[in-house]
Amino acid sequence: MSAPKTETIEADVLVIGGGTGGPMAAIRAKEANPALRVVLLEKANVKRSGAISMGMDGLNNAVIPGYATPEQYVKEITIANDGIVHQKALMAYANGSFDMIRYLDKLDVKFEKDGAGDYAVRKVHHMGTYVLPMPQGHHVKKVLYRQLRRLRIGVINRYMATRLLTTADGRVGGAIGVNTRTSEFLVVRAKTVILACGAAGRLGLPASGYLFGTYENAANCGDGHAMAYHAGAELANLECYQINPLIKDYNGPSCAYVTGPFGGYTANNKGQRFIECDYWSGQMMLEFWRELQGGNGPVFLNMTHLAPETVGEIETILHSNERPSRGRFHAGRGTDYRNKMVEMHISEIGFCAGHSASGVWVDELARTSIPGLYAAGDMASVPHNYMLGAFVNGAIAGEQAAAFCADIDLPDADADAIAAEQDRVLAPTRREDGLSPYEVEYKTRRLVNDYLAPPKITAKMRLAQERFAEIREDMDHLVARDPHELMRALEAQSILDCADMAAAASLFRTESRWGFYHYRVDHPDTDNANWFRHTMLYKDANGAMAHRTRPIDPYVVPVDATEMTAYQSLRIAPIAQAAE
Amino acid sequence: MTLFDTEDEDLADRAASPDAGIRRVAMLALAESEAPDARALLIAGLADPVAEVRAAAATALEEHPGLDAARALMAALDDPDPTVRGAASGCLEARREQSAAPLLIARASHGAAFARAAALRALRELAVPEAAGVAHDALTDPDPVVRREAIGVLGWLRAEAAQPGLIRTADDPEPEVRRATMAALVFVRSGGLAVPALIAGLRDSDWRVREEAAATIGRTRLAEAEPALIEAMDDPVWQVRLKSAASLGRLGARRALPALIGALRSDVSNLRKEAAAALGEIRDPAALPALAEAAADADPEVRKTALWAAGRCRG
Amino acid sequence: MPLAAHATSVPVIVDDAKCIAAKGCTVCVDVCPLDVLAIDLVKGAAYMKYDECWYCMPCEVDCPTGAVTVNIPYLLR
Ligand SMILES: Cc1cc2nc3c(=O)[nH]c(=O)nc-3n(C[C@H](O)[C@H](O)[C@H](O)COP(=O)(O)OP(=O)(O)OC[C@H]3O[C@@H](n4cnc5c(N)ncnc54)[C@H](O)[C@@H]3O)c2cc1C
Ligand code: SF4
Ligand code: SF4
Numbered sequence: 001m002s003a004p005k006t007e008t009i010e011a012d013v014l015v016i017g018g019g020t021g022g023p024m025a026a027i028r029a030k031e032a033n034p035a036l037r038v039v040l041l042e043k044a045n046v047k048r049s050g051a052i053s054m055g056m057d058g059l060n061n062a063v064i065p066g067y068a069t070p071e072q073y074v075k076e077i078t079i080a081n082d083g084i085v086h087q088k089a090l091m092a093y094a095n096g097s098f099d100m101i102r103y104l105d106k107l108d109v110k111f112e113k114d115g116a117g118d119y120a121v122r123k124v125h126h127m128g129t130y131v132l133p134m135p136q137g138h139h140v141k142k143v144l145y146r147q148l149r150r151l152r153i154g155v156i157n158r159y160m161a162t163r164l165l166t167t168a169d170g171r172v173g174g175a176i177g178v179n180t181r182t183s184e185f186l187v188v189r190a191k192t193v194i195l196a197c198g199a200a201g202r203l204g205l206p207a208s209g210y211l212f213g214t215y216e217n218a219a220n221c222g223d224g225h226a227m228a229y230h231a232g233a234e235l236a237n238l239e240c241y242q243i244n245p246l247i248k249d250y251n252g253p254s255c256a257y258v259t260g261p262f263g264g265y266t267a268n269n270k271g272q273r274f275i276e277c278d279y280w281s282g283q284m285m286l287e288f289w290r291e292l293q294g295g296n297g298p299v300f301l302n303m304t305h306l307a308p309e310t311v312g313e314i315e316t317i318l319h320s321n322e323r324p325s326r327g328r329f330h331a332g333r334g335t336d337y338r339n340k341m342v343e344m345h346i347s348e349i350g351f352c353a354g355h356s357a358s359g360v361w362v363d364e365l366a367r368t369s370i371p372g373l374y375a376a377g378d379m380a381s382v383p384h385n386y387m388l389g390a391f392v393n394g395a396i397a398g399e400q401a402a403a404f405c406a407d408i409d410l411p412d413a414d415a416d417a418i419a420a421e422q423d424r425v426l427a428p429t430r431r432e433d434g435l436s437p438y439e440v441e442y443k444t445r446r447l448v449n450d451y452l453a454p455p456k457i458t459a460k461m462r463l464a465q466e467r468f469a470e471i472r473e474d475m476d477h478l479v480a481r482d483p484h485e486l487m488r489a490l491e492a493q494s495i496l497d498c499a500d501m502a503a504a505a506s507l508f509r510t511e512s513r514w515g516f517y518h519y520r521v522d523h524p525d526t527d528n529a530n531w532f533r534h535t536m537l538y539k540d541a542n543g544a545m546a547h548r549t550r551p552i553d554p555y556v557v558p559v560d561a562t563e564m565t566a567y568q569s570l571r572i573a574p575i576a577q578a579a580e
Numbered sequence: 581m582t583l584f585d586t587e588d589e590d591l592a593d594r595a596a597s598p599d600a601g602i603r604r605v606a607m608l609a610l611a612e613s614e615a616p617d618a619r620a621l622l623i624a625g626l627a628d629p630v631a632e633v634r635a636a637a638a639t640a641l642e643e644h645p646g647l648d649a650a651r652a653l654m655a656a657l658d659d660p661d662p663t664v665r666g667a668a669s670g671c672l673e674a675r676r677e678q679s680a681a682p683l684l685i686a687r688a689s690h691g692a693a694f695a696r697a698a699a700l701r702a703l704r705e706l707a708v709p710e711a712a713g714v715a716h717d718a719l720t721d722p723d724p725v726v727r728r729e730a731i732g733v734l735g736w737l738r739a740e741a742a743q744p745g746l747i748r749t750a751d752d753p754e755p756e757v758r759r760a761t762m763a764a765l766v767f768v769r770s771g772g773l774a775v776p777a778l779i780a781g782l783r784d785s786d787w788r789v790r791e792e793a794a795a796t797i798g799r800t801r802l803a804e805a806e807p808a809l810i811e812a813m814d815d816p817v818w819q820v821r822l823k824s825a826a827s828l829g830r831l832g833a834r835r836a837l838p839a840l841i842g843a844l845r846s847d848v849s850n851l852r853k854e855a856a857a858a859l860g861e862i863r864d865p866a867a868l869p870a871l872a873e874a875a876a877d878a879d880p881e882v883r884k885t886a887l888w889a890a891g892r893c894r895g
Numbered sequence: 896m897p898l899a900a901h902a903t904s905v906p907v908i909v910d911d912a913k914c915i916a917a918k919g920c921t922v923c924v925d926v927c928p929l930d931v932l933a934i935d936l937v938k939g940a941a942y943m944k945y946d947e948c949w950y951c952m953p954c955e956v957d958c959p960t961g962a963v964t965v966n967i968p969y970l971l972r
Contacts, residue, residue, distance in 0.1 A: 048926040048953040108676060114799065115735040115763030117707060138956070139674075146643060149612065158930070180930055210970040211947065212929060218949045219928045249971045263822075263850040265881070273849065276880040305848070307819060309788060325950040329967050433897045479898065484930060484945065594919065601918030608922070608959055636959060 004422050006185040008413070011039040011154070012405045013398070014190035016161045016175060017224065018042030019050020019217070020387055021377030021394030022196035023144040028398030029194075030151045036402055038153045039188060041177055043160040043197075043487075044219050047145050050198055051217050051354070051378065052387060055137030055321045057258045058122075059111070060386040062132040063097040067121045070094035073130070074557040079564055080281050081357050081383050082513050082526065084237060084534060087556045088364040089382045089393075096392040101132070104391065108143045110136040122261040131257055137321045159186050160487055161223065163421045164193060164231040164373070165414060172231065172372040173411035176421050178490070183429065183483040185422060189413050191405035192372045194397045195360065196390070197224025199242065199378040200498045202491070204348025204453060205445035206251045211438065213251050215244055215347050216378075221491045222498035224379040225351060228360045229497060234369040234536045236361040236381040236550070238505035239518045241454070242352035243285050245299070248345040252323040254301045256280075259318075262310050264303040267341065268296040280355060282515025289346060289454075289516050300341035311337045348445075349453050351498060354390065356517055357383035358505075361536060361550075366397035369538075372408075374401055427478070428489040434477035437488035441495055444471055448499050454519045456506050464503045471496055500545065505537050508547045595621045600630040607633055611640035619644040623652045626668075631661035638667035642674050650680040654687050657695035669698035673705075681708045688714045693723035700729035707736045719745040724754040731757065735764025743773040750777035755786040762792035766799050779808045782824075787817040794820055798827025806833045813839035818848045825851065829858030837862070841870040844886075849879040856882060860889025868893050905943040906968040907932065907954060913962035914940040923954035923963055 013029040015022045018040050026040045042049055063073045073094040078085050101119070105111060112120040112133040122131040134140075148155055159177040165187075167173045174190040201216020212218040229235060245266065247254050256266060256278035266288075268274050274291050275284055291299055303311055314337065319327030335342060353359040360368055360375040362382065368375050374397035377390035385393065428437070451464035475493060480486035511527035512520045533549040540546040591613055594606035607625045610618045622644060625637030638656055641649050656668035672684070680702075687699035688711070700718060703711045711733050718730035719742075731749055734742040749761045762781045768774045781793030782805075794812055797805045812824040813836070825843055828836040836858070843855035856874050859867040871893065874886035914920070917939030924932045924941060931945040932954060941963070948968055955963040966972075 044928040044930065045925055048951075048957070049928050053928055053951050053953055054956070108674065115732075115760070115766045115796070116738055117705070117736040118766075208968075208971045210968050212949050213968060213971050214949070217928055217951070218947070250967070251971070263819075265850075273879045273881060276884040307787075307817070310819065324952050324956070325965055325967060328965070329971070332967060332972050435896065436898060477896070481898075487930070488947075599918065601915045604959065605915060605919040608920070632960075 004183075004185055004426060006187060006422070008187040008189065009039065010037065010410055011174070011188055011190040012036040013038045013192050013194065013401045014175060014188045015040045015194045015196060015398075017050070017196035017198060017377070018046035018155065018157075019196065019198050019220075019377070019390075020052050021390035021397070022194070023148055024391045024394035025194045025196060025374075025376055025398035025401070026153045027144075027147050027151060028395040029402040030153050032399050032402035033406070034151075036405065039190070040148065040153055040155050041159050041161055041175070041188065042155070042157050043180065043223070045157045046141075046148065046155050048141055049217070049219065051220070052140050053217060054324055055140045056134055056387050057137060057255055057317055057322045058131055058133035059101070059388045060257055061097070061130050061384060061388055062101060062119075062121060063094045063130065064101065064119055064121055064132070065098060068130055070097075071557045075559050075563070077384050078555070078557070078559050080279070083532060083559070083564065084240075084357065084513070084552065085383055086363065086381070086534075086553055088553060089362065091556050092364040092396060093382060093385070093389050093392050096395065097388055100388060100392045100395065104143070107147055109140055110134060131261065133258070133317070134321070135317055156186065160490065161197075161227060162425055162490055164227050165189070165417060166231050166370070167411040167414075170232070170371065171411060172370050173413065175227070176418060178425050178486070179483065180487040181483050183426070183486055187413060187418055189410055191408050191410055192374065192401035194394075194401055195224045195228060195368075195373065195375040195379060196377045196394060196397075197227070197379050199350055199352035199354060200225050201350045201352070202441070202445065202495055203350045203498050203502065204448050205442070206348050207345065208249050208251065211441060211445070214350075215246060215251055215253075216350060216352065220378070221494055222351065223491065223494045224375070225360065225501065226494040226497040228368065228373075228375065229501065229539055231370060231373070232539055233373060234361045234538045235359065235501065236534050236536055237358045238351060238501050238537055239509050239535065240282070240357045240514045241349040241502070241517045242356045243349055243454070243516060244280060244347040244355060245285065245288055245344050246347045247326065247329070248298070248343045250326065250329045251347060252326060254342055254344060255318065255322070256301065259301065259303055259314055262314055263306050264301060264314070266344065267300050267302040269298055269300070270296065271302060271341070282356070282517035284515070285346065285517065286515035286519065292346070299344045301344055302341045303337040304339055304341060306337075308338060348449065349502070351502070352378045353381055353383055354378035354385045354387075357381070357514070361534075362393070365400045366393050367400065372404060425486070425490060427476075428480035429486055431477070431479045434479040435474055437478060437480065437485055437492045440471065440474060440478060441488070441492040444468070444492065444496050444499055448502070452499070452502050452506065454516050456518065456520045458507065458520070458522045461503050461507050465500070468496060468500050468503065501537055504545050504547070505535060508537070509535050591615060592617065592621060595625065600633055603628060603630070603633045604636045607636035607640050611643045619646055619649055623649055626652050626656050631664055634659060634661065634664045635667045638664055638671050642671045645675060645677055647679060647683070650675065650677055650683055654683060654695075654699070657687070657698050658691055665694055669694070669701070672698060672702040675702075676705055678706055678708070681706050681710065685711055685714050688718060693721070693726055696721065697723065697725045697729045700726065700733055704729070704732045704736050709737060712737050712739045712742060715739075716742050716745050719749050724752070724757050727752065727754070727757050728760045731760045731764045735767065738767035740767070740772075743768070747774050747777045750774070750781060755789055758784060758786065758789045759792045762789055762796050766796045768800055768802070770802055770804060775802060775804060778802070779805050782808045782812045787815075787820055790815060790817070790820045791823050794823035794827050798823070798830040801830055803831060806831055806835065809833070810836050810839050813843060818846065818851050821846070822848075822851045822854045825854045825858045829861035832862050834862060834864050837864060837867060841867065844870055844874045849877075849882055852877060852879065852882045853885045856885040856889045860885070860892045863892050865893050903946045904969055905946045906948050906950060906966045907943040908964045908966065909941045909943070910962045910964070911938060911940040913960045915960055916940050920959065922957050922959060926953040926957050928953070
């Protein structure tokens with residue numbers, strides 16, 4: 001066998017993932033020290049990659065003076081996450097939020113402004129005001145790309161990172177990637193690495209059965225989670241899944257945050273509202289699920305009562321930003337918001353801190369448990385991060401990495417590790433026949449739906465583990481006939497890693513928490529005495545999946561017990577109780 | 581390993597190709613080109629005989645700041661082809677180039693209505709005080725789109741001195757111009773010249789104007805508008821009532837209690853919720869019985885807001 | 896296990912008459928996050944090579960000639 005074509009480059013800061021947090025990390029690292037060699041590695045093309053490929057409808061969690069304080073925000077997210085948060089990281093985000101909005105504004109990202117040019121903030125959360133619409137959000141990526149170009153940051157597109165390199169003393173040493181069009185290898189030796197590979201969005205199978213009909217950008221399949229895991233980093237609270245209320249079959253947001261301020265709301269089949277707050281949370285999803293179970297489904301987004309002018313405005317936003325094919329989907333089914341409610345459903349599961357709370361553990365400086373390795377955005381553990389969180393924490397990661405690499409040498413590359421990884425990567429290209437990546441991926445994800453989606457049942461999750469072990473053996477039969485299929489074959493392996501992590505993490509926490517996200521039928525109660533802790537999943541010295549818990553750091557914003565429960569009772573008050 | 585995927589080598593040749601298709605693709609590629617002559621090639625492209633090439637050049641110039649480019653784009657606002665004009669206008673707005681302000685100011689009073697509006701639109705976000713004069717003059721422009729853009733410029737400038745002009749556009753025959761006026765008046769302070777115009781906006785014949793006026797009054801916290809806002813709680817359109825309720829909350833208008841309590845019984849649940857929230861802002865214990873009733877509302881959002889508001893009225 | 900040839904409809908359509916790939920354009924292929932578009936060198940036009948589409952639309956929006964139409968994949972429609 002001839003040696004695979006391999007190029008090696010060096011970097012001070014290597015950023016993996018050029019979606020949202022990644023470009024910002026690269027930009028801020030370079031701004032912090034223009035002498036640094038900053039490289040941004042992207043599986044797709046930075047111009048249009050990641051969750052914000054077509055922009056966003058708005059900032060879901062803007063903390064803008066005069067509307068909300070950082071303390072309010074930290075409290076709100078703490079409560080929404082049943083207390084399991086690293087508050088310092090939330091506070092770091094909240095404190096950086098407004099500066100980041102102004103920075104983005106300066107770069108030319110357009111936010112909705114009122115007649116005098118002030119930000120036009122709208123309300124979705126219970127306590128504060130946090131939504132800042134972006135009616136022209138589709139320009140976000142253009143703006144980021146321009147700044148990368150101005151700063152002369154090395155952008156390398158169409159390389160998929162497959163594994164991180166680590167040093168003998170446990171630091172990060174770079175990464176190895178493979179070109180998705182040629183299967184050539186790239187080794188980046190780096191002093192620091194920032195992971196920003198987005199959510200694990202191809203974990204559950206969408207109800208449509210279409211592998212790429214996911215809520216998340218389908219390029220985000222959990223590579224980052226898998227790479228961090230194999231490098232020995234800790235992942236936190238993975239059992240706190242992402243599950244979203246979405247347009248049925250289309251599987252994209254409807255989106256309550258856009259339509260809510262205009263008067264749209266989620267309703268049952270009687271046209272009645274049943275959720276106290278359209279803000280996405282595990283509690284909200286639990287109520288959604290119960291409504292379906294109780295025979296009041298389907299659940300709809302209702303806008304039929306709105307004025308035609310208002311609906312027109314909503315359509316302009318929803319059909320030109322974020323998921324612009326929404327309009328086409330509705331047209332195909334003859335759905336006009338003016339006279340027909342939009343059918344909603346419960347999405348497949350995934351890992352995404354952006355919307356829920358799980359991911360690679362990071363502290364308030366975006367540091368993972370591996371020295372020199374940082375993570376930001378949907379794959380890092382800061383809850384309810386959303387787009388602005390990816391930007392703020394990406395910026396923190398970039399600045400921290402720039403500072404960290406100032407006093408260290410470039411680690412040596414481990415030739416054996418590289419050779420071993422190249423063998424693993426190329427294995428599917430060396431087979432004539434066997435299993436296609438698509439059928440292996442389909443089967444894994446179908447089993448995720450069958451056995452891991454809540455309500456979580458211990459016996460089912462154990463069966464899932466047996467099936468996953470069988471699929472792991474099937475990986476030795478994967479066939480890739482071209483570089484594109486090889487990318488899919490590698491993705492199938494990341495997906496299986498994530499499926500295994502989802503099962504193990506869910507079994508480890510023997511209580512229920514976060515509403516529907518971790519609703520365990522065999523342990524229906526929340527058990528604060530034993531489980532008011534983070535769960536940490538990692539690969540132990542023997543290469544096995546291991547767990548530990550981590551105490552919650554003392555809060556920086558106290559939340560007393562009554563506030564916690566007062567919010568709960570507000571949130572789920574049935575009519576009889578509320579009347580008291 | 582190359583930085584960015586640009587293939588600069590032959591762009592100049594391609595930009596001069598006899599084949600218009602190749603020139604067009606070259607223009608697009610020039611957007612990201614680092615080559616020193618990229619901007620000049622694009623400016624030349626704005627004069628290409630083929631409209632598609634000119635439009636591509638106009639779009640690509642967004643990535644190349646510089647006064648010569650801005651000047652060429654302003655000329656392109658008179659292009660015979662509407663796509664080229666649109667691309668030039670979009671590009672000028674996106675560039676947000678402070679140094680081009682004098683050119684834009686000059687352009688705002690000359691040429692076709694399209695060009696005047698485009699220049700004003702580009703000026704808005706620059707928020708340069710020097711633009712106030714030309715924007716003020718444009719308030720009487722024969723074209724309503726130009727008038728609307730001029731209002732936008734003055735709003736962003738918080739141009740106190742422009743209030744007489746804005747009082748006139750508050751009576752404009754075009755509803756959209758009147759609506760823009762109400763939005764721009766968000767800088768007006770209590771006792772300001774334009775306050776009566778804003779209050780009159782609550783009685784406009786077009787509900788969008790009334791809605792905008794109600795929202796602006798809340799943002800500016802104009803106490804003298806309180807009686808008119810309370811009247812607006814009887815508006816036939818619920819969206820207007822909803823914005824009025826929210827603004828009454830912001831004003832802390834105790835006198836609005838009966839109107840807001842009345843709105844708690846509306847059949848529009850969004851309005852009930854907003855009324856409850858406003859009562860929570862006003863924090864008058866007299867609202868407690870009504871809020872207790874609302875805490876049993878059929879709509880959970882209303883219940884939640886009512887409970888929150890009752891808590892605030894109590895303590 | 897030998898592999899089967901598997902037929903599936905693709906959601907993205909390119910109008911060959913409008914596409915200027917022959918003049919050097921590769922915009923849609925460049926921007927697609929799933930890397931599922933390609934240029935047919937014989938026809939001189941872009942086409943959808945793999946049915947793995949997130950129906951996200953950069954290909955359509957960024958195409959300079961309006962040659963691309965993104966349809967919703969059949970299974971979701
Ligand atoms: C449909 C949708 C709507 C949303 N709406 C809103 C909203 O309205 N407001 C809001 O605030 N937030 C919203 N969000 C959330 C927000 O967009 C995300 O939280 C945020 O963009 C995540 O940023 P990120 O950098 O973590 O991931 P992404 O932006 O997704 O970037 C991840 C990048 O990593 C790349 N990558 C993946 N694997 C590899 C690999 N192996 N090697 C190299 N590169 C790799 C991917 O190609 C991608 O470019 C929405 C998300 C979605 C999906
Ligand atoms: S972007 Fe449009 S013109 Fe260019 S190759 Fe694709 S389809 Fe053809
Ligand atoms: S819609 Fe998105 S995923 Fe589908 S071909 Fe176009 S760019 Fe690619």
